[in-house]
Amino acid sequence: MRTTLAEVLGIEVSLLQSGMGGVAGPELACAVSEAGAAGCAGGYKLSGDALSAMLKRLVAGTGRPVGVNLIPEVVGPDELDRQLAQVLDETPRHVYLSLFGMADDAVLDRITGAGRQLVVQVGTVQDAVRAAERGAIVVVQGTEAGGHLLGTAHRDELVAQVRALVPAACLAAAGGIGSPAEAARAIAAGTDGVLLGTAFVVARESMAHPHFKTAVRTSGAADTVISEVYEIGWPGRRHRVLTTDVTRNPDQPKNFIGRTVVEGKTYLVPRFSAAVPTVTTSGRIEEMAMYCGLSCGAISEELPAAEIVAGFARVLPGAHAVGTEKVEESHGKL
Ligand SMILES: Cc1cc2nc3c(=O)[nH]c(=O)nc-3n(C[C@H](O)[C@H](O)[C@H](O)COP(=O)(O)O)c2cc1C
Structure with missing residues (x-):
């Protein structure tokens, strides 16, 4: 039997907030985690003292599972190595690592070997299978997504292909999920949770202009x-x-x-x-x-992150539930 994303991460709601560089700082990440989902701060190009300052605020802001997002292809292997060393040294174990795009097996093994939960976002079947084999929670991104695109397939089609190949893996769907009804559709397509980006751009705690x-x-x-x-x-x-x-x-x-x-x-x-x-x-x-x-078609209000999490919690599996509980149709903006 599959476990929900919430069970794997030790949280209450099977929802990941994307660690969006520049937009998702410690304040947003901690608010999401305090609300029972998994917050994540964007590491992007931060290094040295700037990264330390961000990590300090993240660790001070919540004792619950919360993440740091790194982007291997943006910083390259040497800088990724330095960023990773800093995150592993300066944060406790409940801080998980989230990667946008695949990295070498050695990088993935270093994270899991340090006892950290690993989340990897991918856009192809091959990368999804590789990430799952290294013990990652795999975020399957479709072209509906905001931000950089890791593949060329639509979300639910890719999810179905990945699920067929890795039936026991913990999968989260990303791309185009702005309403609880859309989140329920993504779960029905075969994932164990969802990842949201754009929905949190408009959160009160987001640093978006x-x-x-x-x-x-x-x-x-x-x-x-x-x-x-x-x-x-x-x-x-x-x-x-x-x-x-x-x-x-x-x-x-x-x-x-x-x-x-x-x-x-x-x-x-x-x-x-x-x-x-x-x-x-x-x-x-x-x-x-x-x-x-x-x-964005389903997003119309600036709300506290906790309210965004609560809205989606109604349809997402919790720590003990399996499958969706209640599906509500919503048309257009909330
Ligand atoms: C403003 C913005 C910035 C983003 N920056 C990052 C980032 O730094 N790291 C990352 O892993 N994903 C980033 N993403 C992509 C998300 O992880 C995810 O693929 C996407 O938001 C899912 O689609 P949605 O926006 O429709 O929810 C970003 C997305 C947005 C909208």
Whole structure:
């Protein structure tokens, strides 16, 4: 018999919050974990003192399972090694590691060997099987997802293919889940939980810039596009974003269009930067990378993270339940 995501992670609701770099800081992650799901802070390019400061706030903010997200292809093997060493050294065991995309087996084994729960997000059947074989909770991402895309398949089709090959693995579905009804559909397709990104962009504790939050709340699926334009800092991977003047007209100069502050340090933001606009970003926010899934069609309110978790908890398996309890249809925005 399969175990639910909640059972595997030792939490109450089978829900992972995506560790979105720039958007998901310790405040959001801890609020989600305190509400009974699994919060996660974005590690992205943080290192040294900046990473330590973030980890300190994360550990101080909750004693429940909570994660740190790292992106192997963004930082490369040497920097990933340093980030990982820091997270393992500076956090207790209830802090799990979440990876966006596959890493070498040695990296995965180092995490599980340190007694940490490992979550790996993938977009292909091959990567899903490999991650499952290394003992990871596998997040199966479909092209409905906001942010960078790891594959080319739709969520539930990919889930079905993966489930057929790894019947006992713990799987979570990601991409396009903005309502409890959609979460229930993903569970019915064969997963043990879900991962949400866009739904938490608009959380009160999220660090997304207010313009970004409003754009997500007022947009529908047709306002998103799969693009390759926001490639400075993260080249070579397609991403789903809100349509902007930049996605419509990529033939523009790469000059600076704003500035942003990350853990106390100021950086200039060029047009086409992969960095999301946050509360510390100023400038032409409307031209920046506003990653957003098809899920935005069902998201209309800025709510505390705990309320978002509670809304989805009704349809997600808990620590003891197996399968969905109650499925409610919802049409359009909540
Ligand atoms: C604003 C934003 C930023 C993201 N940044 C990250 C990240 O840093 N690391 C990561 O693992 N996934 C990141 N993702 C992708 C999510 O993990 C996930 O695939 C996606 O949000 C699921 O689709 P949804 O947005 O429709 O829920 C990001 C998604 C969004 C919307």
